[in-house]
Amino acid sequence: MNNFEFYCPTKIVFGKGSIAKLKNLIDKNKKVLMIYGGGSIKKNGVYEQVKNALKDYNLIEFSGIEPNPTYETCMKAVELARKENVDFLLAVGGGSVLDGTKFIAAAVKYKGQEPYELVSKGLDFEEALPVGAVMTLPATGSEMNCAAVISRISTKEKFAMRHPNVYPEFSIIDPETTFSLPIKQVRNGIIDTFVHVMELYATYDVNTPLQDSWALGLVKTLIQETPKVIKNNKDYDAKANICWCATCGLNYWLSLGAVQDWSTHRIGHELTALYGLAHGQSLAIVLPRLWEARKKDKANKLAKLAREAFNCKEIDDLKAADCAIKKTEKFFKSIGMPTKFSDYKINPLEAAQKVKERFEQRGTLLGEDEKVTPQMVYDILKNC
Amino acid sequence: MNNFEFYCPTKIVFGKGSIAKLKNLIDKNKKVLMIYGGGSIKKNGVYEQVKNALKDYNLIEFSGIEPNPTYETCMKAVELARKENVDFLLAVGGGSVLDGTKFIAAAVKYKGQEPYELVSKGLDFEEALPVGAVMTLPATGSEMNCAAVISRISTKEKFAMRHPNVYPEFSIIDPETTFSLPIKQVRNGIIDTFVHVMELYATYDVNTPLQDSWALGLVKTLIQETPKVIKNNKDYDAKANICWCATCGLNYWLSLGAVQDWSTHRIGHELTALYGLAHGQSLAIVLPRLWEARKKDKANKLAKLAREAFNCKEIDDLKAADCAIKKTEKFFKSIGMPTKFSDYKINPLEAAQKVKERFEQRGTLLGEDEKVTPQMVYDILKNC
Numbered sequence A, B: 001m002n003n004f005e006f007y008c009p010t011k012i013v014f015g016k017g018s019i020a021k022l023k024n025l026i027d028k029n030k031k032v033l034m035i036y037g038g039g040s041i042k043k044n045g046v047y048e049q050v051k052n053a054l055k056d057y058n059l060i061e062f063s064g065i066e067p068n069p070t071y072e073t074c075m076k077a078v079e080l081a082r083k084e085n086v087d088f089l090l091a092v093g094g095g096s097v098l099d100g101t102k103f104i105a106a107a108v109k110y111k112g113q114e115p116y117e118l119v120s121k122g123l124d125f126e127e128a129l130p131v132g133a134v135m136t137l138p139a140t141g142s143e144m145n146c147a148a149v150i151s152r153i154s155t156k157e158k159f160a161m162r163h164p165n166v167y168p169e170f171s172i173i174d175p176e177t178t179f180s181l182p183i184k185q186v187r188n189g190i191i192d193t194f195v196h197v198m199e200l201y202a203t204y205d206v207n208t209p210l211q212d213s214w215a216l217g218l219v220k221t222l223i224q225e226t227p228k229v230i231k232n233n234k235d236y237d238a239k240a241n242i243c244w245c246a247t248c249g250l251n252y253w254l255s256l257g258a259v260q261d262w263s264t265h266r267i268g269h270e271l272t273a274l275y276g277l278a279h280g281q282s283l284a285i286v287l288p289r290l291w292e293a294r295k296k297d298k299a300n301k302l303a304k305l306a307r308e309a310f311n312c313k314e315i316d317d318l319k320a321a322d323c324a325i326k327k328t329e330k331f332f333k334s335i336g337m338p339t340k341f342s343d344y345k346i347n348p349l350e351a352a353q354k355v356k357e358r359f360e361q362r363g364t365l366l367g368e369d370e371k372v373t374p375q376m377v378y379d380i381l382k383n384c
Helices: A018-025 A046-053 A071-083 A095-109 A183-201 A209-231 A236-249 A263-275 A279-293 A295-309 A317-334 A348-362 A374-382 B018-025 B046-053 B071-084 B095-109 B183-201 B209-231 B236-249 B263-275 B279-293 B295-309 B317-334 B348-362 B374-382
Strands: A004-006 A011-014 A031-035 A058-062 A088-093 A131-135 A147-152 A157-162 A170-173 B004-006 B011-014 B031-035 B058-062 B088-093 B131-135 B147-152 B157-162 B170-173
Touching: A011 A018, A011 A236, A018 A046, A018 A131, A018 A170, A031 A071, A031 A095, A046 A088, A058 A071, A071 A095, A071 A147, A088 A095, A095 A131, A095 A147, A095 A157, A147 A263, A157 A263, A170 A236, A183 A209, A183 A236, A183 A263, A183 A279, A183 A295, A183 A317, A209 A236, A209 A295, A209 A317, A209 B209, A209 B236, A236 B209, A263 A279, A263 A348, A263 A374, A279 A295, A279 A317, A279 A374, A295 A317, A348 A374, B011 B018, B011 B236, B018 B046, B018 B131, B018 B170, B031 B071, B031 B095, B046 B088, B058 B071, B071 B095, B071 B147, B088 B095, B095 B131, B095 B147, B095 B157, B147 B263, B157 B263, B170 B236, B183 B209, B183 B236, B183 B263, B183 B279, B183 B295, B183 B317, B209 B236, B209 B295, B209 B317, B263 B279, B263 B348, B263 B374, B279 B295, B279 B317, B279 B374, B295 B317, B348 B374
Parallel strands: A011 A170, A031 A058, A031 A088, A088 A131, A131 A170, B011 B170, B031 B058, B031 B088, B088 B131, B131 B170
Antiparallel strands: A004 B011, A011 B004, A147 A157, B147 B157
């Protein structure tokens, strides 16, 4: 096991009816900016629940954070927060709203000229506004980590920031708020969770049997519970399990002392920035072909995944790894998630070339061992 | 899944060489009281590492916290901390030292007449001194939770307190500090961890497949790694895995939204208070017989444990539960841990009667469903 440090002070408030507890979680004297997305929370009752819980608060609103939140939109919220002197940000929505809110929290207090550098250069910063969240979409795990991914329209770029000062103070997760999600978003969220766990697990072995068993336990739970929520979007217990899987998929409990990959995400981010694919869609395209390209390096972990989560019987590790790749793709397809560029009418060679050039320009090497060169990215994407 | 809340702000610093990081974890201006036990840290180099790391600090010491820390000893440390006006407590040792330090942290700031009531009555309190830890014995999980168990010599009582104000700010876990542990303590710690996980897992099913898979993953890791550390007390990787299992065995990650038992611990505490058995020894005696008495209520979870962790093939749940009980006892014995009163020359009938009377006097009902009456405790213990 590698040395590690872990710190996560976010309080999780989980279960039906939890939004009413907001008033116990935010100091009455705080001026709160509630931040949300395109307005779905006004249709599913979440907006009303939040307003009710905070009816005695000085509360203002900012709406319009988009999926794959943009720097441009977030900066409007920064302006509002500064003008109105708010002292608490409440994100209400999915991972995009929460990611945007984390960036806003840091940018409001940032003294420099170009807040985008908090993301693009990963600058350190001393303070941020406190953030709380009402999480309505099981997917990104943003509710219990200190990461945010922000896109910039003007440059078609997408970067991640990570900083302990933007951990949410609390996150409320009420599975009932997900009952009205379009199936497309449920699906994207499940793929996102699956791939998070694989980024944390499918690398090389540094003797972390506990962590590995947890990653595989999460994948098995996902495979078992997913058909239930695809069949019935209001199955409370299945939704609760999927929600908790999504949170635990990226609060890093699974990977402490282990080795992480993240190349699928890094390539997927470029595809989202270039072609507007949803995050989950881009991951489902990249992961199987990336595993094929890296099969030898990941054979040990992929074989364990094959045997424990997918019931593959192959004794040879490389053959078992093939089985894991096949069954992963089958799982994606079983919930209606495409795994090819052709499904989106994107030319693989063009996409491969564009992403390769971006990584070349930045000198980026990906993967747990930095073996994923721009040329390998090209080779992976042309097969997608 | 049941509703739950979770909050754990403890920073974990894990791995070899981590004690040197102490100076990054405690503010230089703080006056630190270092609290430890019987002096083993002076033999294994830990004392020196701590003193080196904090050589520029205003540091005083209190030693002599005993296994099963007593109120009487802790109050001497409280007196010292008050007299010397310390502002930070650093626990260096195992779970007993850390439990004692948590109680001391609360008692120093407590304004009431009888600090013991913080434990015996579970009183609420507003502040406590900050606590940090260098954990040297994988067992109690105290390094990443807010619980403490304190005994009182004068009344032969043992009670647990739990309060968010006594979470350690940080805990350093360096597996190398455990290399010199006597095998007896390694063994007690492994049993303690095993039973913690079972208190969190082996109850009734409320549809928590993720949590269950994690509990079983931990038990499987424990069964796999234990023979390695019994064979070689300096096997770093195996020790690291056992250490992380111990921490995760009681930081509650395994049980969020699930149902907990704790009757084995509650009965075990009485045996420790009455007969001076080590904590792990008392648990190994109680658990198998308690499971026999409660087999029907726990059949579902015990059968899953049997099949997934112990490779039992029984199809019938009750028969599989029998297999789990048998193999658990076999596991305890395989590492040299006795499971009978007779191994300690304690009369089962006498012990059964004494513990029964204590629970009767207090009106205590134990277990996840409060079905463990004083009479059932008697019946369990007379079979031990």
